[in-house]
Amino acid sequence: MPHFLNLNAMPLPVVQQLLTRALAFKDGEKPVDKATFVTNIFLENSTRTQSSFQVAEAKMGMQQVSFDPKTSSLSKGETLADTLKLFKAIGTEVAVVRHFEERWWDALLADQGRAPMPNLINAGDGSGQHPSQSLLDLVTIQENFASFANLNIRIVGDLAHSRVARSNAEILTKLGAHVTFAGPIAWYPSDFDEFGAHVALDDAWEQQDVVMFLRVQHERLGEAQSAEFDVAQYHAAYGLNDERYAALKKSAIIMHPAPVNRGVEIADHLVEAPQSRIFEQMANGVFARMAILEYVLGA
Ligand code: CP
Numbered sequence: 001m002p003h004f005l006n007l008n009a010m011p012l013p014v015v016q017q018l019l020t021r022a023l024a025f026k027d028g029e030k031p032v033d034k035a036t037f038v039t040n041i042f043l044e045n046s047t048r049t050q051s052s053f054q055v056a057e058a059k060m061g062m063q064q065v066s067f068d069p070k071t072s073s074l075s076k077g078e079t080l081a082d083t084l085k086l087f088k089a090i091g092t093e094v095a096v097v098r099h100f101e102e103r104w105w106d107a108l109l110a111d112q113g114r115a116p117m118p119n120l121i122n123a124g125d126g127s128g129q130h131p132s133q134s135l136l137d138l139v140t141i142q143e144n145f146a147s148f149a150n151l152n153i154r155i156v157g158d159l160a161h162s163r164v165a166r167s168n169a170e171i172l173t174k175l176g177a178h179v180t181f182a183g184p185i186a187w188y189p190s191d192f193d194e195f196g197a198h199v200a201l202d203d204a205w206e207q208q209d210v211v212m213f214l215r216v217q218h219e220r221l222g223e224a225q226s227a228e229f230d231v232a233q234y235h236a237a238y239g240l241n242d243e244r245y246a247a248l249k250k251s252a253i254i255m256h257p258a259p260v261n262r263g264v265e266i267a268d269h270l271v272e273a274p275q276s277r278i279f280e281q282m283a284n285g286v287f288a289r290m291a292i293l294e295y296v297l298g299a
Contacts, residue, residue: 003120004292005105007131008170014295015138015171021291022139022284025059031290033061034297037092041067041083042123043074044098048258048282049123049132053096056289060297065092081108085115094296096121102128119296127161127220133257134167136288138175140281141210144253149176152207154199156238157214157265160187161221164257165214169195180204183214183238201238206247212255213240213265231264240266245273253277 007015025031038057042050057064065087069075074083084095095118097104102125108117124130138148145151153172159165159181169179169192179196180203181188188198216234218226235241240254245267248254254266254276262268271278 002296002298003105003109003122004131004296005120005122006129007134007167008129008174012174015135015175018135018288018291018295019138019142021294022135022287023142025290026139026284026287031060031294032299034293034299035061036063036094036297037065037087037090038062038094038096038293039065039067039087039092039118040096040123041069041080042098043069043080044100044124046098046123048285049098049130052282052285053121053123053132053289055286056293059286059290060293062094062293065090080104081111081117084108084117084120088116088118092118094119094121094293096123098123099125102126121292121296124163126163127166128163129167130163130257131167132285132289132292133164134171135292136281136285137164137168137212137255137257138171139284139288140255140277141172141253143280143284144251144277145209147176148172151177151209152204153177153179153210153212154201154208155179155181155212155214156201157183158187158216159183159192159214160189161217162214165192165212168212177210184234202244205244206249208252209249210253210255211240211248212257213260215257215259216261216264235264235267239264240270242267242270245270245275248275250275255281258282 104125122131155165172179173195181198182201256278260271
């Protein structure tokens with residue numbers, strides 16, 4: 001049975017199949033009941049990912065085994081590997097894991113020959129990948145445009161710390177979109193050059209089909225950088241304001257993985273603007289995660 005760890009390591013036909021399944025669930029297709037156990041292990045904070053996995057699991061007919069890292073035996077020094085082996089031993093087939101370390105699964109997969117583990121779903125690994133967010137973003141883009149080919153997609157903001165940017169830049173490029181990046185150059189990792197150029201935010205702005213803003217991740221910036229951060233300056237240079245919104249193509253859409261720092265990445269009143277798809281992205285998260293659960297259960 002497969003794990004779901006990195007969308008970019010999967011063959012494109014499988015990604016396309018996941019997209020098709022997510023859209024089918026959104027269209028009302030009823031999943032085959034999966035009467036099995038699942039646990040959600042979130043070692044970093046989350047609202048959207050955790051709660052939409054919970055809803056998706058319930059819709060799939062799965063039983064959730066609760067897990068709170070603070071009251072679990074992780075706090076007594078039990079390793080994540082032993083925790084996962086325990087869950088498998090008691091009959092839990094799937095574990096959804098959010099972890100502060102990039103590629104947290106490498107050591108676990110190397111260890112899995114010693115005892116069985118549940119099928120793993122990556123709910124975000126440090127600044128690495130966020131594959132379930134990428135899938136829901138693909139669902140949202142596919143709903144708005146006939147194809148990914150030749151779409152102009154700009155990803156804006158804190159690229160260095162963003163697993164969403166890293167996941168999306170790669171998969172969108174593979175699907176044929178033209179990706180560009182904007183934001184403070186200090187937050188631009190040069191390995192993103194492989195997927196597209198870093199440009200001024202307003203460069204060819206009126207040609208963009210999708211503009212994806214990223215949250216400024218104060219928790220990853222460090223105290224000094226965070227203390228220096230000037231909201232007004234950032235918003236003027238890299239944020240969505242009325243002028244930029246008015247200059248968008250009428251068919252263009254605004255995306256943000258959320259949580260949004262209102263008034264920083266996007267002006268407060270534009271978060272729910274007609275061309276914003278931010279809450280649609282959240283709704284699509286449930287259907288994308290149903291498709292992922294179906295995939296790891298081998299359906
Ligand atoms: N987009 C996202 O991952 O949000 P949460 O951190 O709230 O899960």
